[in-house]
Amino acid sequence: MPNALDRLKDGIRRFQSGPYAENAEKYKTAATTPQKPHTLMITCADSRIDIETVTSAAPGELFTTRNVGNLVPAYGEMLGGVSAVIEYAVNALGVQHIVVCGHSDCGAMKALRNPSSLDSLPTVKQWLRNAQAASVVAEMMAKDDETAHDKLRRLTERNVLLQLQHLKTHPSVAGALAQEKLTVSGWVYDLGTGEVRIAEDGSSVFEAVGATA
Template sequence: MDAVLEKLKVGIRKFRTGVYTEHKDRYVKAASEPQKPHALIVTCADSRIDPELITQSRPGDVFVTRNVGNLVPAYGDMLGGVSAVIEYAVTALKVQHVVVCGHSDCGAMKGLLHPEALEKMPTVKNWLNNAHAALSVANSLAEDEEKPDVLLRRVTEENVLLQMQHLRTHPSVAGAMAREELTISGWVYDIGKGEVRISEDGGRVFVPVRIEGAGE
C-alpha cells in the first residue's frame, strides 16, 4: 500500500464530504460558467505556500502559476510554461492585476546564496540564472558581516522586484499596462508570522498589509 497516496485520499474524502458539501452551490456555479479570475499570482512551488488560502480566494478568483523561486524569465529568454501562463492570463482571461509573491525561508534563494548546494541539481541551478541580478543587487547593498537571515530577506525582496521588472518585458503585460488595464505588485509572505508585505506603485519598500483594528 502506498502510504502517501492513502493520505492524499483521506484528504480528498474530507474535501468531498466537508468543504464541497458545505459550498456545493459555489462549485457548481464555478463549473458552469467560464472562469473570470481578477488576478494572476506567480508564486513559489514551496509546499508551505497556499495563495488561495492566504488571499481567502474562492474557486475562479485567482489564476495561479508556481515554480522554484517564483521566477518570471524576461520575455524571449526562456519562453515556456511561465510565459504561456502570463500571456493567457492577461490576453485571454483579462486579469486586472498580477502578483509576484516570494516568501520567507525560500530554498531557491538559499541556493542562490550558496550555489555549491546545487551541484547535484543542474536544472535548478540553470533556472536560478533568472535571479542572479537580484543576488548582485543584494550583495551590493549588504553591510559588512550582514547576518545570514538579513541577507536572505534582502535577496528575497530583490528577487521579487527583479521578477516584476522581467514581467514588464512581456508584450501582453506591457500592452495592458499601457492601456491602464493591468497593474502589478510584489509580495513577500512570512510563513511563520502569517504576514504579507507588499511593494506597489513602483516602490522598492515592502509594506505590511494592515490589519483593521490591530493598532498598526
C-alpha cells in the same frame, strides 16, 4: 503510517464531505461558468505556501502559476510555461492584477547564496540564472553587521522586484499596462507569522498589510 497516496485519498474524502458539501452550489456554478479570475498569482512551488488561504480567495478568483523561486524569465529568454500562463491570463482572461509573491525561508534564495548546493541539481541551477541579478544587487547592498537572516530577507525582496521587471518585458503585460488595464505588485509572505509585505508598482519598499483595513 499511511502512504502518500492514501493520505491524498483521505484528504479528498474530507473535502467532499466538508468544504464541497458546504459550498456545493458555488462549485456547481464554477463548473458551468467560464472562469474570470481578477488576479494572476505567480508564486513559489514551496509546499508550505497556500496562497488561496492566505488571500481568502474563493474558487475562480486567482489564476495561479508556481515555480522554484517564483521566477519570471524575461520575454524571449525561456519561452515556456510561465510565459504561456502570463499571456493567457492577460490576453484571454483579462486579469486586472498580477502578483509576484516570494516568501521567507525560500530554498531557491538560499541556493543563490550558496551556489555549491546546486552542483547536483543542474536544471535548477540553470533556472535560477533568472534571479542572478538580484543576488548581485543584494550583495552590493549588504552591510558588515547584517545577519544571514537579514541578507536572505533582502535577497528575497530584490528577487521579487527583479521578476516584476522581467514581467514587464512580456508584450501582453506591457500592452495592458500602457492601456491602464492592468496593475502589478510584489509580495513577500512570511511563513512563520502570516505577515504579507507588499511593494506596489513603482515602489521598492515592502509594506506590511495590517490586520485591519
